[in-house]
Amino acid sequence: MKLYALKYVAVKWGNLLGMLINLLEHYGYWVLFFALLLEMLALPLPGELLMSYAGLAVFEGKLNWLLCIVAAGTGTSLGITLSYWIGYRLGTPFFEKYGTRVHLGPDKLDMVSKWYQKYGYKVLIIAYFIPGVRHITGYFSGTTKLSFRKYAIFAYSGAFFWVSVFILLGELLGPKWEPYHHKINMYMIFFGVILAVIFIGIYMYRNYRNQIKDKLLSILSNGLVRYDSIRKIKVIIICAFAGFVLFFTLLIGVIEDFLAHEFALFDEVGSYMIHQIFNSSWTDLMNRFALLGSYYVFVPIVVLAIGCMWMRSKVRLLEMTFLVVVIVGGKALIEGLHLLFLRISPTTFNFPSEQTFNALTVYGFTAYLLGRHFGDVKTHITLSLVVIVICLLVGISSIFLNIQYPSDVSAGYLFGGTWISLNVILLEIFRLMQKYKSAKA
Numbered sequence: 001m002k003l004y005a006l007k008y009v010a011v012k013w014g015n016l017l018g019m020l021i022n023l024l025e026h027y028g029y030w031v032l033f034f035a036l037l038l039e040m041l042a043l044p045l046p047g048e049l050l051m052s053y054a055g056l057a058v059f060e061g062k063l064n065w066l067l068c069i070v071a072a073g074t075g076t077s078l079g080i081t082l083s084y085w086i087g088y089r090l091g092t093p094f095f096e097k098y099g100t101r102v103h104l105g106p107d108k109l110d111m112v113s114k115w116y117q118k119y120g121y122k123v124l125i126i127a128y129f130i131p132g133v134r135h136i137t138g139y140f141s142g143t144t145k146l147s148f149r150k151y152a153i154f155a156y157s158g159a160f161f162w163v164s165v166f167i168l169l170g171e172l173l174g175p176k177w178e179p180y181h182h183k184i185n186m187y188m189i190f191f192g193v194i195l196a197v198i199f200i201g202i203y204m205y206r207n208y209r210n211q212i213k214d215k216l217l218s219i220l221s222n223g224l225v226r227y228d229s230i231r232k233i234k235v236i237i238i239c240a241f242a243g244f245v246l247f248f249t250l251l252i253g254v255i256e257d258f259l260a261h262e263f264a265l266f267d268e269v270g271s272y273m274i275h276q277i278f279n280s281s282w283t284d285l286m287n288r289f290a291l292l293g294s295y296y297v298f299v300p301i302v303v304l305a306i307g308c309m310w311m312r313s314k315v316r317l318l319e320m321t322f323l324v325v326v327i328v329g330g331k332a333l334i335e336g337l338h339l340l341f342l343r344i345s346p347t348t349f350n351f352p353s354e355q356t357f358n359a360l361t362v363y364g365f366t367a368y369l370l371g372r373h374f375g376d377v378k379t380h381i382t383l384s385l386v387v388i389v390i391c392l393l394v395g396i397s398s399i400f401l402n403i404q405y406p407s408d409v410s411a412g413y414l415f416g417g418t419w420i421s422l423n424v425i426l427l428e429i430f431r432l433m434q435k436y437k438s439a440k441a
Contacts (some may be wrong), residue, residue: 003273020050024057029160042135048166052064055170065171077156080138084151087142096327124151125158150336166262172276232439233432240424249418255412258351259344263407274399282400289397292390293355298362303325305366309373315431319369322427326365330419331358337415353412359394360416363387367434368424 032054039045051072057063127137141151250261257263278286291297302323310316335356341351367383395409 012214013224020046021053024050024054025062025159028057029071031070032068036072036075036083037079039135040076040138041083042139048131051163052167052173055167055172056165056174057166057170058172059174065167068167069164072167073156073160076159076163080155081152081157083138084142084146084148084155088145088148089142124154126159128158128162131189172273174270174276189267220325224297233428233435236427237425237432240421240428244421244425247414247421250416251411251414254407254414256342258407258411266406267407271399271402274396278400279394281421284382286397286400289393290355290401293394293398298327298358299434302366303363305370307370315434318427318430318434323365323369323422326361326420326423330416333419334358334415336437350408351411353398353408355398355404356395356409356412357416357419358390360387360413361420363390364416364420365423368420387428388410 020031031049035045035050036047039047051068053150054063054068054072057069058065124137124141127133139154141155203334306320306323309319322402334352334357337352338350338354364387367387369384371380391413398404398405398409
């Protein structure tokens with residue numbers, strides 16, 4: 001019975017999408033405008049699929065890219081404006097009368113409103129990428145009396161960003177729209193969910209950092225919490241531990257997919273997208289980017305970083321030891337992983353990617369050590385952005401040059417993130433132990 005119901009829903013959804021596509025082919029921009037306006041009023045319409053199909057029409061020369069974005073963005077903006085004012089006028093009376101039935105009475109609504117007044121604006125852009133969430137965002141923003149001026153800035157910019165992404169996606173897919181669009185749209189939903197999780201994590205840390213710190217440090221440092229002079233180290237350990245848990249959890253999922261041979265479509269779609277975005281004129285530049293993942297570049301950068309740290313660090317031997325462990329141990333780890341996965345799947349030679357693993361671990365750990373001794377926020381942000389850009393360039397060049405599959409590159413990032421976060425935890429625990437011994441002496 002359940003299977004029949006699911007098939008029925010799938011057929012009906014497919015019929016609805018087919019009808020909208022047919023209307024789009026005849027009435028173009030007006031269909032985009034009204035479909036997205038109605039979706040923002042919480043009607044269950046397949047807006048992302050429709051926008052990506054509009055992108056296909058742009059690829060085929062049937063529609064104009066800029067006019068598609070204007071029509072879709074304006075419809076979305078108008079829809080989310082209407083939902084805001086509906087929530088503003090009717091939301092509060094509704095919750096005052098029926099809120100207790102859904103555990104959201106006046107007191108709780110007031111508490112939620114205060115939180116949303118402070119953080120709600122930042123949720124708006126992310127919310128568009130999460131089905132279900134974007135449909136109620138406008139109503140909830142109005143109900144909580146969010147300032148319309150600020151709301152409009154974030155909601156409208158988010159609307160045009162959202163529609164631009166999916167229309168551009170459809171144009172990039174081009175003739176591959178039919179076999180690929182469902183998978184790509186699913187990845188975009190995951191992207192939105194991950195951003196939402198990151199935002200919630202940041203919020204939890206900012207508001208409950210002391211409780212989280214005390215709980216985690218009771219596990220990690222066995223009673224060393226009482227020394228207030230080492231607060232910075234404790235915070236670093238907490239952040240590194242959170243990163244380790246995140247990377248390791250994602251890594252387990254990737255390994256399971258690898259063992260189940262479920263990467264074929266992901267690799268096909270990923271490679272296709274990279275080659276659509278970057279044409280053959282990028283070949284020379286991609287070869288240079290690929291060198292960023294080699295020891296020709298690693299060695300001079302590491303030597304330079306060691307010189308800087310040697311002049312500033314009070315625990316030179318400890319930091320240099322861990323830098324060697326990260327690089328040499330990482331090399332041994334990646335070789336062992338290649339042998340292991342080659343045994344499991346004889347056709348696999350590059351899972352996980354050595355280039356992306358090395359780039360993240362070497363550049364990442366070196367940047368971390370430098371940031372530890374050049375402690376202003378701007379330096380930390382700059383170093384982080386540089387590492388992210390370099391790692392992305394290494395990964396993209398590996399896929400573009402057909403050296404590795406997207407799944408190899410992704411696995412390299414996750415193994416690298418797990419390895420580097422583990423070593424940061426161990427380094428800071430050893431640093432903490434040294435301070436503990438000094439304080440005891």
